Amino acid sequence: MKPDPYLRLEEPLLIVISGPSGVGKDTILQHLKKRRVPFHFVVTAASRPARPGEVNGTDYHFVSAAEFTRMIEDDELLEYALVYGEYKGVPIDQVRQAFSSGKDVIMRLDVQGAARIRQLAPEAVLVFIVAGSEEELVQRLRARRTEKPDAINTRVATARQELQRIGEFDYCVVNPQGNVDAAVDGILAIINAEHARVHQRQVRL
């Protein structure tokens, strides 16, 4: 079937928000939700404890390490990763819900998880978030106060390695200190532009 540009089939996108630990992925998602845009947010499962202010079932599904291991064994996860000694993963039932919603689906994943999603869903739109500078990244990790100095150093070293993988992503968005709206606007522009992409429309039609 030939593409009919007068037809606007709004086939949903799968958008993956990724980037090193501490660049502000969670804050960006919280602000995206506040904009009341009609997205479906996939809630990731995590074996780490909730940070102050995080809500179970909204920010993450917080589960015990034992429960996470059971989910792995029962094949309930689309993908999972062991990151800094804690499990994070995407429950398959969450993804099913997401796609049946008919809305654009937004997922937050670590860098290794994003690479895995690329294999599972090549049409996914992968967005790599970076801090405004390495100093800002260190400040942000320190401000969490949940990290020990050793953990911060490990995360900065890992962030440097992960930055080398930027070529596996479609877009890079800077989340500058004190201006998360700039990052959120950048992501919304990407989503609008991706809906207007011609290859996208042709695939749909």
Place this chain on the structure above:
Amino acid sequence: MKPDPYLRLEEPLLIVISGPSGVGKDTILQHLKKRRVPFHFVVTAASRPARPGEVNGTDYHFVSAAEFTRMIEDDELLEYALVYGEYKGVPIDQVRQAFSSGKDVIMRLDVQGAARIRQLAPEAVLVFIVAGSEEELVQRLRARRTEKPDAINTRVATARQELQRIGEFDYCVVNPQGNVDAAVDGILAIINAEHARVHQRQVRL
């Protein structure tokens, strides 16, 4: 040199606004200019007479057919096309000025001109504008009152053919009747997203 995502080199983009006659390219450009965005607009040369409200040197460089023929002979045009018996073309000095401005460059071109620019500048971002429907296109051509009924039929037939070339473009933006802001917002989102594209950043760095 490896890409450094902390570096924001704002290498300018070349954005081509194209699409069939009557979809509202000129109106979109006028509204883009009103938004006071820091773009450099390439002023196309045209041998057709100015329509009511069009300003010479701003909307087009209106020249005689004889002057246009001289420009062709003296190799002063990056590309030109004979469209509906009138010449339109992009003066090379305009493009030089545009790139020395350091700003994103926006050019309006007919569909055949856009295809030619793709060959000259593969990194150009080609945006295809369509009307909300064929009925809207016909209404808009009629509203111009500068077109005879025969000319309108020819333009609609050509528009149908040109729509088949949408696959040569990167993006398709709908310009719905009475809501040119929707089209302008779409184009601005595309420009923002293209600045965030990873391949783009890697080419730059």
